[in-house]
Amino acid sequence: MENDKLNQLWKSQKDNSNTNTPENIIKLAQKQRNGQFLSITILSITVIILIAYTIYCSVYEWNNFTIGLLLMIASLVFRIALETISLYRKEQQLIALDSKAFQNYLVKHFKFRKIINYGVTPICFIIYTYGFTILLPYFKQEFSEGFYTYILISGFLSILIIAIIVAFSIRRENKFYEELK
Template sequence: MNNFEEIESNWKNQPEIKATEKGFKALLNRIRTIKNKQRITNIVLGSTVIILIGFFFYIAGFNDQQVVLGISLMIGSLLVRMLLEILSIRKLGKMNTLSRQTDFRNDLMVYYRCRKSVHFLWTPIIIGCYVVGFLILLPLFKANLSAGFYTYIVVSSIVLLIFFSVFIAKQIRNEIKELKRLQED
């Protein structure tokens, strides 16, 4: 019984952690920043989807199954990523910033683990599907475009893939760093 009383006494005498107004506002600003970046990502992805749909109708690719498959993989992968971002924004929005610090930190840790799976599992799969869709379209480009323009498409797509991969990696690193900082606060 003595152990219980000792534990109870320690529990009652522990210092109460009180959030400061400044710290709370900084926390809300960081969460808002993460949400805004996710929204911007969705705007960029949505714009790309619209461009791909426009391209599909422009080339009238409805009758060619290879075009339909390639464009569908590209558009589908972008839509999946958009859905993941929407779900992440919702999950972040449902967190109760006014709850106890331990509850909020636990919610944040769950969110952090979900974002890590989005970044390190789903993002490579999505990029892979997008690239496969593009590769399916390459033989059609080669057959229907001049050699110079086809070469331009291949070279520029490789450069863009490298550029966007580096950009995505940097964004992922920044978001993970921000989420770690939120957990430490």
């Protein structure tokens, strides 16, 4: 009899330690969504700048300089497309599913995101870096030694900063995924 009362009491108490409530899942999903929007925005601005530079510098010439710029642009556009598809697919599921089914969907979604983060993103990053290194001989030829050194340092420093930002966003996504488990 006492055991039944104790079980009833436990069932009636709200579990405050559970992070998988619908409200918490929605908050975490919105936080991750905002991060994806920020990533898409930054990548899009970079693509616009690279396209403008490509049009300005190599409208009439097709050479390694153009190929380097196109590799950089293509890797960013591909990454933007993946982020956008991932973002809107998740939003469509949020509307279509109940909270428990959406939570199950999020687990599958983050397994897909791991493939993107650990497979596709490094490939895009390598292609982007390779495209930048293709540009370096042209920069060295066209610019003064001081400005070339500035481009060299700032370019690789920018790539390093982007790598750090990507690593932190992947870490944040993994933390979110772990909270869903």
